[in-house]
Amino acid sequence: xxxxxxxxxxxxxxxxxxxxxxxxxxxxxxxxxxxxxxxxxxxxxxxxxxxxxxxxxxxxxxxxxxxxxxxxxxxxxxxxxxxxxxxxxxxxxxxxxxxxxxxxxxxxxx
Amino acid sequence: xxxxxxxxxxxxxxxxxxxxxxxxxxxxxxxxxxxxxxxxxxxxxxxxxxxxxxxxxxxxxxxxxxxxxxxxxxxxxxxxxxxxxxxxxxxxxxxxxxxxxxxxxxxxxxxxxxxxxxxxxxxxxxxxxxxxxxxxxxxxxxxxxxxxxxxxxxxxxxxxxxxxxxxxxxxxxxxxxxxxxxxxxxxxxxxxxxxxxxxxxxxxxxxxxxxxxxxxxxxxxxxxxxxxxxxxxxxxxxxxxxxxxxxxxxxxxxxxxxxxxxxxxxxxxxxxxxxxxxxxxxxxxxxxxxxxxxxxxxxxxxxxxxxxxxxxxxxxxxxxxxxxxxxxxxxxxxxxxxxxxxxxxxxxxxxxxxxx
Numbered sequence: 001x002x003x004x005x006x007x008x009x010x011x012x013x014x015x016x017x018x019x020x021x022x023x024x025x026x027x028x029x030x031x032x033x034x035x036x037x038x039x040x041x042x043x044x045x046x047x048x049x050x051x052x053x054x055x056x057x058x059x060x061x062x063x064x065x066x067x068x069x070x071x072x073x074x075x076x077x078x079x080x081x082x083x084x085x086x087x088x089x090x091x092x093x094x095x096x097x098x099x100x101x102x103x104x105x106x107x108x109x110x
Numbered sequence: 111x112x113x114x115x116x117x118x119x120x121x122x123x124x125x126x127x128x129x130x131x132x133x134x135x136x137x138x139x140x141x142x143x144x145x146x147x148x149x150x151x152x153x154x155x156x157x158x159x160x161x162x163x164x165x166x167x168x169x170x171x172x173x174x175x176x177x178x179x180x181x182x183x184x185x186x187x188x189x190x191x192x193x194x195x196x197x198x199x200x201x202x203x204x205x206x207x208x209x210x211x212x213x214x215x216x217x218x219x220x221x222x223x224x225x226x227x228x229x230x231x232x233x234x235x236x237x238x239x240x241x242x243x244x245x246x247x248x249x250x251x252x253x254x255x256x257x258x259x260x261x262x263x264x265x266x267x268x269x270x271x272x273x274x275x276x277x278x279x280x281x282x283x284x285x286x287x288x289x290x291x292x293x294x295x296x297x298x299x300x301x302x303x304x305x306x307x308x309x310x311x312x313x314x315x316x317x318x319x320x321x322x323x324x325x326x327x328x329x330x331x332x333x334x335x336x337x338x339x340x341x342x343x344x345x346x347x348x349x350x351x352x353x354x355x356x357x358x359x360x361x362x363x364x365x366x367x368x369x370x371x372x373x374x375x376x377x378x379x380x381x382x383x384x385x386x387x388x389x390x391x392x393x394x395x396x397x398x399x400x401x402x403x404x405x406x407x408x409x410x411x412x413x414x415x416x417x418x419x420x421x422x423x424x425x426x427x428x429x430x431x432x433x434x435x436x437x438x439x440x441x442x443x444x445x446x447x448x449x450x451x452x453x454x455x456x457x458x459x460x461x462x463x464x465x466x
Contacts, residue, residue, distance in 0.1 A: 001148075001241035001261070005234075008269045009425045016277075017409070017418045017427040024341065027413040031427040038428045080388040080434025082407055084112050085122070085227040087424035087432075089234060 002098050003046035003060065009090060010039035049102075054109040061102055064095040071095075111225050111280040111422055112407055117169035118228035124165025125158045125232075132157035132191065141195050152203065152242035153191045155235055159210075160187030162232050176222070183210055203243045207236050211268060215275045221283065225276040230422055233272050241265050276422045293453055296391040296402040296437065303397065310396025314450050316361040317381050317441040324367055327376040335367050337376075339415040343460045344370050344379060356386045359393055359439065368440065368455065372464040379455055379463075380442040384435075391437045396451070403453045406434035 014035030021029035042063070048056025071091040074081040081087075114122065132154040136142045142150060164184030170176045183206075190203050211233060217223050244261040246254045302310070324330040327347075335347040347367045357363040366382035383402075385392050391402045409418045409426035410433050420432050440451060444463070447456045 001238070001245055001265075004261075004265060005238060005241065005269065008266050009421070009423045010428065011266075012270065012273050012421050012423065013409075013425040013427045016421055017430070020416065020418045025416040025418070027411055028416050028418055028427070031411055031413070031418075031429045034429060035427040074431060078388070079431070080406060081432050082112060082420065082424050082434075084424065085114065085231045086112075086234065086422070089231055090424050 002094055002101075003042055003049070006090075006094060006098075007039040007042040007046065010035050010042065014039065052109050057102055057109045060098065064098045064102075067095045068092065068099075111227075111230065111276065113226055114228055115224070115226040118166065118226050120169055121162040121165040121232070122228050125162035128158050128161030129154065135192065145194055146247040148242045148245045148247060149194050152239050153194045155239040155242065156187045156191035156203065159232060159235055159239065160184045160191060162228070162235075163187065179213070200243055204240065207240045207243070208264075208268070211236055211272055215272060218279050219275065224283070225280055225422070230276060233276075234423065237265065237269050237272065240268065273422050280422070293403045293405050295453070296394060296404075298394055298398045298401045300398060302399050306395065306397035306399060310399040310451065313359070313361065313395060313400060314441060317364065318443045320361040321364060321367060321378065321381045321443065325378045327369060327378075330367055330378075337369070340371050342371070343457060343464070344368055344455060345376070346382060347376075353384060353386070357383075358385070359383045364441075366438075368442075370460045370463045372466075377463050379444050379460070380440055380446075382438050382440050384438045386436060388434050388436050392439060399449075400439060400451050402437040402439045404434060404437040408433060408435070 014032045017028045017032040017035065021032055045056045045060050045063070049060060071081075075083065135157070136150050136153060161184070163180045167177050167180045167184070170180060186206055187210075190199065190206060193199055196202075214223075214229065214233065218225055223229070241261060244257055244264065246257040250257075299306075324333070324335070330347055334349045334351050336350070337345050337347045339345070345368070347369060349363075349365060349367075352363045352365045355363070357365070360383075361381075364381035365384040368379045368382060369376035370379050383392060385402070388404070388406075391404070394400045394402065407420040409420050409430035410416075411418075411427070411430040413429065418427060418430060420426055424432070426432050440453065440455075442450055442452065442455055444455075444459055446452055446459055448454060
């Protein structure tokens with residue numbers, strides 16, 4: 001369910017970048033497409049977790065660790081990364097929650 | 111949208127305060143041991159959402175209907191958070207959460223409230239609760255398929271609608287300090303005094319005279335100014351030496367110059383002063399006439415140096431990072447309809463220069 005929400009957030013980010021691509025930002029078109037494909041991949045991983053696939057667990061753990069590290073680096077760098085409540089919830093709390101939920105039960109995945 | 115409204119802060123405190131009590135209540139109840147984790151999670155989140163709504167009653171006590179709705183909503187959430195063994199708990203919870211989210215969206219569309227961090231976070235909390243309520247539990251065989259279908263359709267749809275409405279409302283009705291998407295103005299007085307008008311004119315005259323030699327872009331290049339990406343009608347040329355030196359609104363050392371990318375080559379439009387630190391606004395001798403602005407919550411991609419806007423859920427497209435740019439003040443030496451110190455140059459002016 002948390003992965004589904006993350007996938008929706010990335011889909012929205014992808015869709016919202018599309019108008020900038022229409023405005024002449026060529027690379028943004030690629031990033032919009034990449035975001036939507038990434039969201040689709042996350043959704044497939046969520047389905048993989050439901051089917052108790054070990055590969056899905058591995059991919060999701062790698063994905064969440066990458067998200068957490070990325071957010072932590074951006075938080076530490078003086079680049080003005082958003083430190084608001086929603087940002088902390090979405091970029092930190094959700095990945096942590098997914099990792100906590102996946103930390104046990106390795107034996108349940110085949 | 112990216113700030114916490116003062117009258118909403120109390121909701122955040124009551125919500126955080128309610129979380130340990132909600133967890134304790136689950137721990138103390140014997141029936142909680144036989145209930146799946148998703149249901150317990152939904153129960154705890156509902157208690158937190160209820161506490162947030164009840165907390166907001168105090169700061170909205172002058173708005174009778176809103177306060178009453180907060181009371182009704184908060185109490186309903188807290189009651190339902192404890193009745194998770196009730197037969198109709200799921201339909202009742204789905205109905206309450208959906209009505210609450212749609213009700214809030216109606217409220218902001220009708221301009222009764224503006225979205226802020228507490229509101230958006232509460233909506234995300236409610237959406238997560240909705241997901242937990244809809245997820246079929248282990249061993250459940252009846253209505254499993256329909257529950258998954260409901261989750262797969264309702265959650266994405268409601269999230270998309272919520273984020274879209276919040277975002278559109280925020281962009282369509284920015285507050286007084288948001289000049290356009292992502293740009294926040296320095297807070298100043300509303301009306302300029304005669305002294306401030308004179309000071310603004312002095313700054314303009316000094317800057318226009320100091321940057322006059324840079325009408326020839328070769329002189330700007332020789333002084334250390336370097337252009338950013340030139341795939342847009344106008345380009346900022348930045349002088350890293352002046353940026354690092356930290357000159358504060360020094361007409362002889364503006365950190366940037368703005369050129370129109372015309373078919374005749376770069377045409378000087380104006381200068382840009384920039385502060386060194388994010389959030390550190392510069393002096394505003396002209397009061398509202400010389401208010402600095404800061405671009406924040408923009409998604410920058412190093413590929414082609416392009417921008418988009420961060421979503422209300424604080425997400426950027428993959429490959430872009432959320433940044434804020436230190437405060438800046440433009441001085442336009444061409445006739446800009448928005449003003450000599452406007453945040454942006456009018457695109458029509460740039461087009462006119464290009465076609466001249």
